[in-house]
Amino acid sequence: MQTANEDQAEYWGNSESGTKWLTFEDKLDHMLAPVLDLVLERADLTPGLRVLDIGCGTGASTVAAARAVGPEGHVLGADISAPFLDRAAQRADAVGLPNAAFQLADAQVAPFEPETRDVAISRFGVMFFDDPVAAFTNIAKALVPGGRMIFAAWGPLSDNPWFRVPHVAATAHLGHPPKYGRHAPGPLAFQDIDRVTGLMTRAGLRDVSGEPVPLRLPGLNSVEDTASLCTRVGPAARVIAHFDGSEDDARIIQRAVQGEFEHFVVDGIPGLPAVINLFQARRAA
Template sequence: MTSKTNREQERAWNGDEGAYWARHHELFEGSLARYQPAFLAAAAIEPGHRVLDVGCGTGVTTRAAAAAAPAGHAVGVDLSSAMLDVARELAGRAGLANISFERADAQVHPFRSGAFDVVISRTGSMFFEGPRAAFANLCRGLAPGGRLVLLTWQQPGRQEWINEFARALTGRELPASAPGGPGPFSLSDPDEVRAVLGAAGFTGIELTAVSEAMNYGRTVGEAHEFLLGLLGWMLQGQDDARRAASAENLRRVLAGHATPDGVCFGSSAWLITARSG
């Protein structure tokens, strides 16, 4: 990785941000759990498939892929050494022999041509600096007719979770971000997604809208501690009194979303499928 943006992404994910995800992997993995059945159904992984999981984090989707392909193999790649350490540990506990993890940048890593039958990425592909080149690289790594399956966020205005958190901590909603650059909403525009994937060599591009509740903790206290650690950047520039008030605002919002199943907020995503040419 040579660009400034890529270096910044690597420093974040292989530094404090990735370490935070690794320490709280159960909450991060659980927050997206309700999207998992539809995501795996779209992946349609068969017993002998070779699967690449891009931005695998601590490996929940890689483990699911390995379990679905007992005669195949699942490879998870990520920039975070800390998350990959957790992924390897959890895969070992699960007794999965057909799984491996590698610290690599999927945008430029020299995957062997046609090495995979399925490429999956659950909220990981939005952080590519150059998405067209990155997806072209992944397309080369797929066998002809191979399947790409992504889960990406829809537009920020459709995300109760981030807007409720932003209002509580900053007094305003998260500003809309332009598509194309790295960030959680870079693949939120369907036309942009079709253009990016089409230019990368994919065909049969389909986007399906899916909406599920995100779970941020079993209790208000757990969710509050977790989110303050995750979203501390929103408090930058606030004095001590304002920070305390913002933290209390967040606690009130979380209390209003407490359910018997945990502290839940609405979210909307795109389930994207395509084929290599």
């Protein structure tokens, strides 16, 4: 695989922290379902469309898109993680979707077949590029003239307890790992809408727009289960891994997260408010 993002390939393909997403696949798909619904709603996929799914992960987005475009359409899921793609292919096969295919690819540099896709979508797969302008330029090459892009990314840390609460709890207990630039590749790299729309414009895209969309992410069966998930993956997990934290450390952090998540229970049902940045654009005609 040709790659310009070796650190991301290593993290998502080989590290224990990255591949934990396989362990918690069902729970993560449940909590992030409103984000996928948002992307698919805005993409307005209809039968016969050819779709490129960037950063498809374990395949929830590719499977949903393949169902939407029907047997006369096609979806190519691309991801930098071979373990994720193996699982994604299993999921597509299990539900009988021969119109879904998968490619191990760094979308910043991958030589996708040019002008073969009507739409490019992504649920949280575009924030990890070392050079976003190069990535958007390369993805656009796969689109037909006038083809559309619809991407979802996390909004600011302050608006997303999914990240903020576990991060605060973990760093309060273990300390702060080395800081990275605010716009360094990572989950929150696209929190600044004006910056990202500027990058997309520089990549030659047209009709570029970005908007913050408030959502509520459904929790799991209990606040405890929700806090456990958000401690085992995401920013808390990265802090714990950096400091070689113990299971006792993880439990202490989880209890702190659980206490904060209690504030987000509505009618006895746990959930987390979120702000998702939704970006749209077209390849120049």
